[in-house]
Amino acid sequence: MPKLKRGDNDERATDFVESLDRGLRLLQKFGTTTGPMTLSDLARAAELPRATARRILFTLERAGFVATDGKLFTLTPHVLTLAASFLRSSQVVTVLQPVLDRIAATAQEISSLAVLDGEEVVFIARGSPARMFSAGLDIGYRLPSFCTSVGRAMLGQFDNAELAARLAAMRRAPMTAHTVTDPKLLLAAIIADRAQGYSLVDREAEPHFRSVSVPIRRYDGAIIAAINMGAHVDRVSAGEMIDRFLPLLREGAEQVKSMLL
Template sequence: MPKLKRPDRAERATDFVESLDRGLRLLAKFGVTSGPMTLSDLARATELPRATARRILFTLERGGFVATDGKLFTLTPHVLTLAASYLRSSQVVSVLQPVLDRIAAAAQEISSLAVLDGDEVVFIARGSPARVFSTGLDIGYRLPAFCTSVGRAMLGQLDNTELAAKLAAMRRETMTSSTVTDPKLLLATIMADREKGYSLVDREAEPGFRSISVPVRRYDGTIVAAINMGAHVDRVSTAEMIDRFLPLLQGGAEGVRSLLL
C-alpha cells in the first residue's frame, strides 16, 4: 500500500527550525533601540532564556553579524548583506527603479516604492530628482499601513469582509492630530480609494506631509506594491498632486504591469 502524503501543515511543522527562528527574532530586536543592547535587554525583548540568547549572540558574532565589547552588543554592517540580497533578487525593485527615476525627474519630487509587510508598509526603492539636498523616506523605512497612501492602495486588494477584519485587528495608533483610526471610516475610505484607483493621505502619517499613491499590479491584476509621491503641505496642494503627480504614477504603474510575474 502506498505511503500517504502528510498534509502541508504537518510538513511545515516538522521542517520548522526553531533555533533559526530565534536567531532571526533576536536580530530584529536590535531595532527597538538606537544604541547597543545588553544580553539581558535582548533576552527580555525576545522572551528567551539568557543562556539561549547568549549562545545565539555569540553564533551571530562568529558569523560577523554582531559585535560585542563583552557587555554590550551591536549589529555590524554585515547585516546589510541580508537586505541587499532581497533588493538584488526582487523583480519589483529591478522593474520599478527606472520608473521611479523617470517619475522623479519629470515631477522634480521624490518617488517611492513600498510593499506590505504584515500591518506595516516598508519602502524598498526610491527615485530622486537631480538636486543635492533632497529628502524623503529612506529604504527600509516603515510606517503603519492603515494611515499611509501606499498602505491604503495595497489594502484595497482585499475584499470588503477581509479588509474589515484586518482593520479591526490591526494596531491603529494616532500618528498625528489628523490620523483616522476608526475602522469603519477607514474601511469606507479604502473602498472609495479602490474605486478611484489611487489613495491620497493628508497629514495622517506625518505632520505637515501629504502623499498620493497608486497600486502596482502584476500581469494577472494582483497588487504587489504601491508607488507614491509626497511633499510638504506648504509646497504642494492636494489638487496639484492629483493634477500633476497622479498621471505620472498611473502611467508608471500601468507600464510595468506586463513585466511583473
C-alpha cells in the same frame, strides 16, 4: 512565536528549524532601541532564556553580524548584506526602479515604492531628483499601513469583509492630529480609494506631509506593491498632486503590469 505542530502540517513541522527562527527574532530586536543592548535586554525582548540568547549572540558574532565588548552587543554593517540580497533579488525593485527615476526626474519630486508587510508598509526603493536630498522615507523605512497612501492603495486588494476584519484587529495609534483611526471611516475611505484607483492621504502619517499613491499590479491584476509621490503641504497642494503627479504614477503602474510575474 508558537511552535508548528505535526497536526498542522507534518512536512513543515519536520523542516522547521527553531534555532534559526530564534536567531532571526533576536536580530530583529536590535531595532527596538537606540544604541548597544545587554544580553539581558535582548533575551527579554526576544522572550528567550538568557543562556539561549547568549549562544545565539556569540554565533552571530562569529558570523560577523554582531559585535560585543563582552557586555554590550551591537549589529555590524554586515547585516546590510541581508537587505542587499533582497533588493538584488526583488523583481519588483528591478522593474520599478527605472520608473521611479523617470517619475522623479519629470516631477522634480521624490517617488517611492512600498510593499505591505503585516500591518505596516516598508519602502523598498525610491527615485529622487539630483537636486534634492531628503531624509525620512529611505529604503527600509516603515509606517503603519492604515494611515499612509501606499498602505491604503494596497489594502484595497482585500474584499470588504476581510478588509473590515483587518482594520478592526489592526493597531491604529494616531500618528498626527489628522490621523483617522475609526475603522468604519477607514473602511469607507479605502473602498472609495479602490474605486477611484488611487489614494491621497493628507498629514495623517506625518505632520505637514501629503502623498498620493497608486497600486502596482502584476500581469494577472493582483496588487503586489504601491508607488507614491509626496511633498510638504506648503509646497504642493492636493489639487496639484492629482493634476500633476497622479498621471505620472498611473502611467508608470500601467507600463510595468505586463512585466511583473
